[in-house]
């Protein structure tokens with residue numbers, strides 16, 4: 004039994020791993036760089052209206068879902084306030100090319116029927132596609148928290164195929180192909196290259212049933228912190244780990260930016276591996292793997308616009324809305340075309356506690372490459388200069404113009420506007436290149452985007468979105484695997500969920 008476990012990073016991965024280990028009786032200390040814990044679960048308030056920095060739609064929280072099972076086991080489910088998206092329209096897709104709106108229902112059968120009615124000539128192909136898509140998801144045991152699961156690769160050659168090819172192998176109509184790919188921004192931003200099995204897991208989460216928090220997403224972070232503390236653990240903000248001391252292949256202690264040293268028996272890293280590499284220097288990785296890791300590509304970032312709306316002007320939507328200029332733009336998430344930007348984006352109205360018929364907030368997320376603000380990469384918050392402010396003003400205006408096309412009259416509903424760029428995302432989450440989901444999972448190089456749970460140091464483990472799966476459901480699933488690896492007993496937690 005170890006006497007203390009230190010977790011680097013108080014985001015979703017760090018807090019779930021900490022809460023699981025604390026529940027198993029381990030003494031846990033979470034070290035978080037920021038003044039607020041939560042990582043992707045953080046929320047902020049503008050003009051009295053709350054916005055989520057990262058977490059807008061959540062899969063697996065419905066009864067029986069994997070995230071629901073983990074939260075129930077941790078005893079935090081009762082503290083969470085969330086609701087399902089609309090059953091008859093879990094997601095809306097708007098295509099400006101032919102002025103079409105698609106209201107995609109929740110549930111696998113309803114989803115299948117919906118597209119079969121729109122494309123009757125492809126009825127059998129759609130059924131074959133849906134069956135194969137969910138058969139791929141079913142092969143990922145850890146996703147369903149099945150005991151005895153292993154990570155042996157699937158024999159289905161479609162598993163690592165690109166999602167674009169996977170869809171094209173099943174249906175013929177180009178419009179249908181694009182529509183079936185509408186969730187690609189949640190699967191990794193680049194539908195052309197995202198491996199089909201990642202795409203299948205995201206589809207499973209969001210087609211089966213997805214939820215949104217009532218009130219800020221930070222409620223989940225608060226619930227996890229209180230569980231860790233109840234078990235005698237600690238969660239320390241303003242504790243950026245900047246150095247790791249190793250001896251005989253083991254981590255001996257951690258040092259934080261304010262000069263504190265934490266002697267340790269065991270460490271779980273829940274930060275981006277490129278950030279960990281900077282902290283550990285060359286000690287943990289061979290020269291070759293260090294070079295490979297530092298040059299591994301990351302997922303795209305986001306340009307976000309946050310609008311505080313005038314009261315009683317804009318209806319609350321109980322689902323996200325995906326917008327494209329044209330059908331082919333579903334394959335262009337994360338790309339930047341200066342002339343026609345933005346060509347695809349997602350918007351939603353966050354759900355307040357006691358949400359009424361009108362929204363007070365609206366958030367637009369445009370998926371963009373980090374390179375669009377590379378020229379200010381060396382600057383810090385508040386000191387990026389007037390040209391950056393002007394660049395932002397222009398881009399936010401372009402987003403408003405496009406929103407006006409999707410929802411005519413939108414401009415008149417806006418009371419205040421705020422924006423965030425890839426630099427904001429980078430600095431807020433300490434995520435290299437402001438990446439939304441960490442290392443790119445790429446069907447052309449399927450193993451480059453994954454990290455093992457274990458490292459060269461026998462008492463240093465990894466968790467977070469770069470191990471297995473990203474997102475509010477994927478990261479807690481990974482936390483279960485990491486916690487079991489730390490305990491050294493497979494299925495010790497999974498059997499209790």
Ligand SMILES: Cc1cc2nc3c(=O)[nH]c(=O)nc-3n(C[C@H](O)[C@H](O)[C@H](O)COP(=O)(O)OP(=O)(O)OC[C@H]3O[C@@H](n4cnc5c(N)ncnc54)[C@H](O)[C@@H]3O)c2cc1C
Nearest residue numbers: 012014015016036042043057059060243244467468474475
């Ligand atoms: C704008 C945006 C929108 C998103 N929308 C959704 C969504 O709707 N649904 C969904 O499921 N997912 C969404 N995601 C993805 C989701 O937020 C991530 O997959 C998830 O937060 C990853 O969890 P993590 O624990 O790996 O990292 P994080 O949650 O980012 O946590 C990492 C933590 O480590 C801390 N840290 C970094 N370096 C150090 C250090 N040296 N010392 C100490 N602490 C450190 C950071 O400050 C941070 O708190 C979104 C992400 C973004 C950026």
